[in-house]
Amino acid sequence: MLKVENLKKSFGTFEAVKGISFSVAKGEVLGFLGPNGAGKSTTMRMITGFIPPTSGTALICGHDIITDPVGAKSCLGYLPEAAPSYRAMTVEDFLTFAAKIRGFCKADIPAKVDEVIAKAGLAKVRRQTIDTLSKGYRQRTCFAQAIIHKPSVLIMDEPTDGLDPNQKFVVRQMIKEMSADMAIIISTHILEEVDAVCTHAVVIADGEAKTGTRENAKITVADLRKLDPSGKLDTIFRKLTMKEEK
């Protein structure tokens, strides 16, 4: 579904991502873990085609994000960090816009919008402008646009950041429900996310993968736990990422 091949990104002389490779198959939920400033969002932005990599590439359902960005993006759902959306629009109009840009036929759009509104639990607020919604609902609205076309690959950058425990629970439930049909990447520094939804993990620090091999940085959550005798994720996270900060 998704194959990331030696992605690198430099901003001037600063190497933000120093070459990372992994793949995600259907049914897998990959936790992309790292401290703030590790290069998580930069990697997500390269995979989604928002910024071009300095070298390397990502293949989404066989479409190269460099040579066939539109083809790759049509197989992709993306929830950017902070869940941006057009705040003057109503939830319904925003999702209709997302459906149109995804190329759905005019006749199919109302059904698609209704379906995703039901799935994301937005029925109560469908005619409200996004500006008037709570953070949780705004997150769910942006989440709804990411899944409206039932993408093969779903990428979420900090999907539960800033949400209250109930809102986090709802978002995680939605991720679990969809995980059987998609390859999912969750970029986060919140370790409880790994226990809650992830099947696999990649840990990144200072732009470098700290898990797996050079060819495939992905490991299972069980293998991640084996990296420390305690099996505690926060200990393992510190062990892998704090060394770099010293």
Next chain:
Amino acid sequence: MSCCCKKNGHCPCTAVRTVFGREFKSYFDSPVAYVFLVAFLVLAGFLTFGVAFFYERRQADLTPFFFWHPWMYLLLVPAATMGSWAEERRNGTIELLLTMPITLGEALVGKFLAAWSFIGIGLALTFPVVCTAAWLGSPDFGAIFCGYLGSFLLAGAATAIGIFASSLSRSQVIGFVISLAITFLLLIIGFDPVVNAVANWGVPSGIVNTIASCSLLQHFDAMRRGMIDFADIGYYVGVMVFMLAAAQVVTDSRKAS
């Protein structure tokens, strides 16, 4: 969905139309659009009837009406376009938009057409001036059509400049100021008093004329008097294409900043 240019399941026309629809509607989601339209119409009426003495001239033509258009666009078009990219970057929606299956060029054209159409609505709402001229005498409707065409093309060029300026910064105010500065420069280099003053300084007439020929004003002059020259139309189309291409390069390089 039928499309004349569908390629690998992607239709550029649909993408442009969708962005256009969202952008165009967004103008009317806030009071700014109505303020803009009222300001445009009040200014057009005041300058035509109050400053240019439309009635006192006792001629049924719209020359004094079109005379003021470049100067009205100088202020109003930057105001209409300043949020085009700056708002997308400030709110982070640029990341959402450009990770959807559309190209940057399609997003840019959609935004440009929406802004140009919005200004076109303002221009169309000046029809009472035409009615007044028709009621008072027998104006040359061909000349009026040429004037409107020229004004619309001029608005298109100013819009493309505004879109380019908006792509330079995440601040709407900076976008407004840069757009105003570029448009002012492109107007003033063809403004007769300035051209004459530069010629009087001893600058060779060839250079003065070449610079003046790049002016938005000079290409509008013939059209507002009722003459269509394809060179003038080509000039405005050229400015639009150049400015949109520049906006594409800038947006592409600065979108993540």
